[in-house]
Amino acid sequence: MVTGASFGAIAVSSGTPVWLVCAMSVLVFAGGSQFMVVGIVAGGGSPLAAVLAGLVLNARHLPFGLAIGDLLGTRLATRVLGSHLMVDESVAFALAQREPARARAAFWTCGAALFLTWNAGCLAGALVGQAIGDPGRFGIDAAFPAAMLALVLPALREPTTLRVAMAGAAIAVATSPFLPPGVPILLALGGLVLAGRVPAAVAR
Template sequence: MTTDRSVIVDSLGVGIATGTYGASFGAISATSGLSVLQTCLLSLLVFTGASQFAFVGVIASGGNPFAGAFTAILLGSRNMFYGVSIAPKLGLDARSRFASAHLVIDESTAMAVTRETQRQARLGFYWTGLSIFVLWNLFTFLGALAGNAIGDPRTYGLDAAVGAAFLGLLWPRLATWQGRMVALIGSAVALGLVPFTSAGMPIIIGGAVAVLIGMLWGSRKPS
């Protein structure tokens, strides 16, 4: 039988492992041209790693900030579906749902949906979400300070770090063949558009195609 203590311990383990990765985002963001303050505000207000790395990737490649923001919003839209799926598990009132919405991310959702009781679902959600939020923002700040001191990332061969970090976040999501196919199709579309579009647009269009395909696949009912 799963105990409250084991749920908290597991949640903190996920929180520590994920939160410390914020140092990578902080360093990459600072070396891509954003200030320490801008970098920290991204983690504080956006608080979803894939969207943050996508935004920084567009900026680093010379793309328009609005294109980067649209890409980030597109990727972050999945959290809305997470919220819908875990709302019955948490059983929160309207005010509590509003206050907790910022903590709806991949990890907190995963630690909540598998619980058998509402109490343990809430423990998994809040301990995971809050620990990641605190550590992600702390390590973003530390990473941004380090990245700011490094200077031009191309001097150290770090200009490919955005793509590598984004791939690191994406890889665990490719556990199913549907996920791999969606990623492959979206990537193919984005790569095919690189010679014909401005910086940032291939990511937006490829991401939109991937989201559309994912939604169509998800809406199909087994016969």
């Protein structure tokens, strides 16, 4: 919920109306992509670059779907809803269970809880953001980077993953002063090539 509030406040301070913040959170429900799109557009990047960067970031959901497809049931309605609730955390909790029934329960419970808290946080953050103006004054803008760093750090113990992360970061930092917002993020995928192979953590 705190991360959602961070997004809501940042998006509103960047000029996004509250209704659009809420609509994006309900319809997209992908925190990383939402932050990226708002950041790119606010930084002067084109909407096309923002959408493309979001699609590339969310491409990881394709293997996610293959891994947990059986948990979504056979009815079209449940598969569509389950696909919408498919985020990193719900997939991780589901795959951590050995029994199919427990995996299914973990996926739906985690996905539904995250959907509700994320959207509640986004609405609260957007309303607060209107009042405080710059979220950086209160450190709200640091919530999402801190959460992402906490998720990434354990994976960096694996040497190949660390090489990919360092190469991607170097490419993004080196090209940021010269290219439009959003493009360096896409070019950072070159880190996968420089590392020689896709690491297991990314492939999963």
